[in-house]
Structure formats: C-alpha cells, structure tokens
Amino acid sequence: xxxxxxxxxxxxGRFSRWLQRTMGARAARKIRDGKGQMMGMDVLxxxxxxxxxxxxxxxxxxxxxxxxAWLVVASGGGSQHPDWHxxxxxxxxxxxxxxxxxxxxxxxxxxxxxxxxxxxxxxxxEAQPRIAxxxxxxxxxxxxxxxxxx
Numbered sequence: 001x002x003x004x005x006x007x008x009x010x011x012x013g014r015f016s017r018w019l020q021r022t023m024g025a026r027a028a029r030k031i032r033d034g035k036g037q038m039m040g041m042d043v044l045x046x047x048x049x050x051x052x053x054x055x056x057x058x059x060x061x062x063x064x065x066x067x068x069a070w071l072v073v074a075s076g077g078g079s080q081h082p083d084w085h086x087x088x089x090x091x092x093x094x095x096x097x098x099x100x101x102x103x104x105x106x107x108x109x110x111x112x113x114x115x116x117x118x119x120x121x122x123x124x125x126e127a128q129p130r131i132a133x134x135x136x137x138x139x140x141x142x143x144x145x146x147x148x149x150x
Contacts, residue, residue: 049090
C-alpha cells in the first residue's frame with residue numbers, strides 16, 4: 001500500500017522534482033558539450049555540494065554579466081528558494097561554475113543586498129522580461145547571487 005505524503009501547497013511533488021533533476025542533468029550535459037545558450041539565455045553549470053548529502057550537485061542556470069562577475073537568480077519555480085541556493089549557502093567555499101565547453105572555475109558567491117539587488121534586477125529584467133514576470137507572480141523576492149572568480 002502506498003502512503004500519501006502531505007506537502008506544503010506550491011511545493012514540487014515527486015514527479016516534478018524528478019523532472020527537474022532529469023532536465024537539469026540534460027541541460028548541464030549540453031552546456032558541458034559546448035552549448036552556451038538555451039531558450040535565448042546565456043547558461044552556465046553551477047556546481048555545489050549538497051547541504052545534507054555532501055554529494056556533488058550540478059545545476060544549469062541562466063546568468064547575466066556583472067562586470068567581471070556573473071549574476072544568477074534563485075527563482076526556484078516561485079514558491080521557495082531552489083535547492084542549489086541552500087547548497088551554495090551551506091558550502092560557499094566549494095562552488096564552481098562551468099561555461100560552454102570550458103573547465104570549471106572556482107567562484108565566491110554573494111547574495112546581493114537590497115540596493116544592489118534593485119540595481120541588478122533592472123538589468124536582469126531588461127535582458128529577460130520573462131524572469132520579471134515570474135517575480136511579479138511570486139510572493140517572495142527572488143535572491144540575486146553574484147558569482148565572482150576566486
């Protein structure tokens with residue numbers, strides 16, 4: 001007999017999480033094979049360490065230029081911070097990024113404060129209006145993370 005598990009409304013179910021992992025792994029493979037854009041956005045692979053498992057995790061993300069750094073948005077489908085955000089926060093010294101067909105680059109991650117986020121958000125929303133639309137539908141403010149080469 002299968003036991004039903006109660007979950008908070010708006011959180012992903014088992015199938016949704018499986019689909020996210022499967023599609024994320026596929027996207028990461030494509031980036032590593034040299035594809036630097038998906039759905040009209042520049043993409044990278046963010047490598048973190050699982051906060052509970054200690055296992056390596058790879059996540060394909062859209063990125064936005066910020067001088068010599070890169071910005072990523074922790075949207076997580078709107079309802080909650082994504083797993084990669086928790087992993088990055090738990091192990092900030094073990095983060096790397098990979099760009100299309102390039103070796104991993106060690107980075108430091110910094111969550112932008114209110115004023116910096118507002119300025120960065122203008123650039124992000126202008127570059128990708130669909131992200132701004134997602135933000136408008138969410139009750140929480142998406143964190144914006146600056147990744148800087150170590």
